[in-house]
Amino acid sequence: MDLRTEIREFLSSRRARIAPEQAGLPAYGGNRRVKGLRREEVALLAGVSVDYYVRMERGSLAGASDGVLEALASALQLDEAERDHLFHLARQSRAPRSPRRRRPAVAVRxxxxxxxxxxxxxxxxxxxxxxxxxxxxxxxxxxxxxxxxxxxxxxxxxxxxxxxxxxxxxxxxxxxxxxxxxxxxxxxxxxxxxxxxxxxxxxxxxxxxxxxxxxxxxxxxxxxxxxxxxxxxxxxxxxxxxxxxxxxxxxxxxxxxxxxxxxxxxxxxxxxxxxxxxxxxxxxxxxxxxxxxx
Structure with missing residues (x-):
């Protein structure tokens, strides 16, 4: 499981499910090539630059503050589980790289x-x-x-x-x-x-x-x-x-x-x-x- 791929696919899938009118945005033109919101529309809703959002969707969440993550969760209309997942992905992005590890078998007390x-x-x-x-x-x-x-x-x-x-x-x-x-x-x-x-x-x-x-x-x-x-x-x-x-x-x-x-x-x-x-x-x-x- 590649973390950057996980982040990219999660954010792009959440973006794709929101129509502009659901986000209160005008849908200019009847022939949109993108399913759901465009990246620049998500950036607008989250209050970040387009370049910054593009970097996040490409899998770079390490530098994102909790405030930015909250704004992104709001822009993408994430539910509680999705918001938690976004924060977990960001937390993993900030953590030092570590090898796969086999967790010891849990013996129930x-x-x-x-x-x-x-x-x-x-x-x-x-x-x-x-x-x-x-x-x-x-x-x-x-x-x-x-x-x-x-x-x-x-x-x-x-x-x-x-x-x-x-x-x-x-x-x-x-x-x-x-x-x-x-x-x-x-x-x-x-x-x-x-x-x-x-x-x-x-x-x-x-x-x-x-x-x-x-x-x-x-x-x-x-x-x-x-x-x-x-x-x-x-x-x-x-x-x-x-x-x-x-x-x-x-x-x-x-x-x-x-x-x-x-x-x-x-x-x-x-x-x-x-x-x-x-x-x-x-x-x-x-x-x-x-x-x-x-």
């Missing part, structure tokens, strides 16, 4: 696993910006059993979505949205850690093996990890319409605690209870089998 295990009525798991599943409680293991069918560890939900699309489409009711969010959150992670070797390898693998991922990655879209709704069709209990809370763990930078719940008395709550019962049965059978083999 035993106390965090205890927290997960204490959440007995809701699936809960801890993941990172690469979509690695690092720790789960029993109900999350039951919920994500299709994802865990891949023997590779740590399990990775982005890999499941893009490299096992037939199963993933059956599992995620809103597959297209899930796929778009996965690529956009990986793009966000790349802006924060462009030298993360494992992230680079994952993006390379997905790009090589999935045309859909290549399309979504090329869109330059970014997303924040946030709360929302996730609809799944589980092979054991059927439809689950789950509320998702994704919480940052301040003591573990880059990790998120994800908890899935449903209002009491709803069909999804009933199906979660059924899934918990099934999971407990599977655990009992596994324990009995281990005792017998032992």
């Amino acid at each position: 035993s106390t965090l696993q205890q927290v997960l295990d204490a959440i007995s009525d809701a699936p809960a798991w801890i993941g990172n910006g690469r979509y690695d599943v690092l720790a789960m409680n029993q109900l999350a293991r039951a919920l994500y059993s299709p994802v865990l069918a891949d023997p590779r560890r740590p399990a990775n939900t982005a890999r499941f979505v893009y490299l096992n699309p037939a199963t993933a489409r059956d599992f995620f009711v809103d597959y297209d949205q899930v796929a778009g969010d996965a690529a956009a959150k990986l793009r966000m992670a790349a802006g924060r850690n462009p030298h993360d070797e494992e992230l680079i390898a994952l993006v390379g693998e997905l790009s090589t093996c999935s045309e859909l991922f290549r399309q979504r990655w090329a869109s330059q879209d970014v997303r924040l990890h946030r709360s929302g709704r996730k609809r799944m069709h589980h092979p054991i209990v059927g439809q689950l319409d789950l509320d998702v809370e994704s919480l940052e763990l301040p003591a573990e930078p880059g990790l998120h605690l994800n908890i899935y719940t449903a209002p009491a008395g709803t069909p999804t709550a009933d199906n979660l209870a059924l899934l918990a019962s099934w999971a407990a049965t599977q655990q009992t059978l596994a324990t009995e089998l281990e005792a017998h083999n032992g």
